[in-house]
Amino acid sequence: MNWLERWRQKATNWLSDTPESFTSAFHEKKQMKERLEAALDQSTKRSGRAALVLAAAVILGLGGFAVWGISPTQKQTDALRVLCVAPEYTGRYSEFKAMEKAKARFAAAWPDVELTVEYFFIDESSVQNEEKLTQLRTQIMAGDGPDVLFSTGDIFLQNPAKQMAAGVFCDLTPYMKAEEELPSLKELVLQSGQERGEQYAIPLTYWVESLNSTAERFALYGIDPGAVSDRQAYLDTMQHFLEQNPQLSWSGGNRANADYVLAQTFVSLFPELCDLQNESLPLEDAQVRQWLELCRLEYERVAAYPRDASEQTPPEDQFRLLGLQQLNAVKQGETADCLVAHNQQGGTTGIVGQWAGVLANSKNQLNGWRFIRTMLEEEVLWTGTSESDNYGWVLQGSEDFVSQQVSSTKPLETLYGGSLWLERYMDQVGQTSAVVFTMEPYETLLETFQPYFEGTASYEDCAQKAQNYWQIYRTE
Numbered sequence: 001m002n003w004l005e006r007w008r009q010k011a012t013n014w015l016s017d018t019p020e021s022f023t024s025a026f027h028e029k030k031q032m033k034e035r036l037e038a039a040l041d042q043s044t045k046r047s048g049r050a051a052l053v054l055a056a057a058v059i060l061g062l063g064g065f066a067v068w069g070i071s072p073t074q075k076q077t078d079a080l081r082v083l084c085v086a087p088e089y090t091g092r093y094s095e096f097k098a099m100e101k102a103k104a105r106f107a108a109a110w111p112d113v114e115l116t117v118e119y120f121f122i123d124e125s126s127v128q129n130e131e132k133l134t135q136l137r138t139q140i141m142a143g144d145g146p147d148v149l150f151s152t153g154d155i156f157l158q159n160p161a162k163q164m165a166a167g168v169f170c171d172l173t174p175y176m177k178a179e180e181e182l183p184s185l186k187e188l189v190l191q192s193g194q195e196r197g198e199q200y201a202i203p204l205t206y207w208v209e210s211l212n213s214t215a216e217r218f219a220l221y222g223i224d225p226g227a228v229s230d231r232q233a234y235l236d237t238m239q240h241f242l243e244q245n246p247q248l249s250w251s252g253g254n255r256a257n258a259d260y261v262l263a264q265t266f267v268s269l270f271p272e273l274c275d276l277q278n279e280s281l282p283l284e285d286a287q288v289r290q291w292l293e294l295c296r297l298e299y300e301r302v303a304a305y306p307r308d309a310s311e312q313t314p315p316e317d318q319f320r321l322l323g324l325q326q327l328n329a330v331k332q333g334e335t336a337d338c339l340v341a342h343n344q345q346g347g348t349t350g351i352v353g354q355w356a357g358v359l360a361n362s363k364n365q366l367n368g369w370r371f372i373r374t375m376l377e378e379e380v381l382w383t384g385t386s387e388s389d390n391y392g393w394v395l396q397g398s399e400d401f402v403s404q405q406v407s408s409t410k411p412l413e414t415l416y417g418g419s420l421w422l423e424r425y426m427d428q429v430g431q432t433s434a435v436v437f438t439m440e441p442y443e444t445l446l447e448t449f450q451p452y453f454e455g456t457a458s459y460e461d462c463a464q465k466a467q468n469y470w471q472i473y474r475t476e
Helices: 003-016 020-039 042-060 088-109 127-141 160-166 173-178 187-191 215-220 231-244 255-269 286-304 323-331 365-375 378-385 399-409 419-429 440-448 459-475
Strands: 079-087 114-122 148-152 205-207 210-214 336-340 348-352 354-358 432-436
Touching (some): 088 148, 088 365, 088 378, 148 365, 187 348, 205 378, 210 419, 215 336, 231 255, 354 365, 365 378, 378 399
Parallel strands (some): 079 148
Antiparallel strands (some): 148 354, 210 336
8 A cells, every 4th residue: 555545545544543522523634634636636635625625715714723813801711721642662751751850840820720732642543543643633623621731842733833824823923922931032933833923833942963973984075064064055955965886775775774875865955845825846946956856866866775584774884873873983082973964045944843822712811821931931841851852942142052962961962962963953043044843845845746756746746736736735
């Protein structure tokens, strides 16, 4: 069963399991999951868009998505429900600890509020978890969700800009303006959670994609990370690497790593590509075509690697050294280093990690904001960062604090080579010139171009399907 068939089957299963009272709201989710199927056929684009617009109108008619919110002066309820949705592999550590820290601090500051924190950790391979996700999404659509949603990236709400525009979240701007002791926040990071100039979500942390290796290894392959200062230089560097080293991969040697690394690098190089203001995708741009050609070469390398029973990274892959491999190289005298993708402005691109928002239908929006405000405290942010790599924070000037905390608490083996790597990485975090909330459209575009990567379709055919998908995605 290919990826498109799996999407269709999931949508069918979700609809058949949905209670009748939620059917109208659920139709939007079904349409969201079927958008790529519609995009694969140009003749269905017009009907697909019409159905999506109709579904959105039905949901807005439910009354659960009030674009206006409760003002900070209105009476609030004395119960606050917070839902934490995070990946299984980090949720039980980073997100759980951050929530518990924030919960304790909030309870101490606001003892009269009855606070409930619920957790849902997502194992994407679990059918039961997917069913639970559907239930939670449907409840939110029907106006029966939590007061505060805390999540990681786009794991729970996809196309977040559309959710913000539809009024799923309340505008936090009045609460932020009324806050007497709000710390200084990075405007660039905040903008990724804004729509129409209103703050619907607060991005708390972000990370910068980097290829980790050692200075000696980079030099062996003719790469000077310090000289790669813009997008064209990165593209040319990776093209030289692949052409000169036909047996090597930069993404890690297996398909799962390639999908992940290429999607992150795609976002990092082209943060402006999937801006919903773009009526079409600039897929004929020379740099975009060069990048997708590099993806084709990379997928060819990954597919050519011999596999063993354990599916481990093959020993031939010497470029993207990870974890213990890089630590061992450093112990043997090599110097840790990293290569970071730069965007069109010459800076780096932050990818949102943890974020929080208050649901528009909440009757406790003021206390919801107070909980988010609690999460902006350094100690709470560090608790959520300490076992992840979200070293970029929304707090202005936080890089030195994060570096000190990481250096004093993390063992050497978790730093891909120690404090020198950390210094290089945090320097790149400080050079962030764009922040992106979601990787989902970039992941889908890579899926759309798979036939081109595999040699079964032309670039032009895949580009047309990608444009069809984009028209549905940006208007759904």
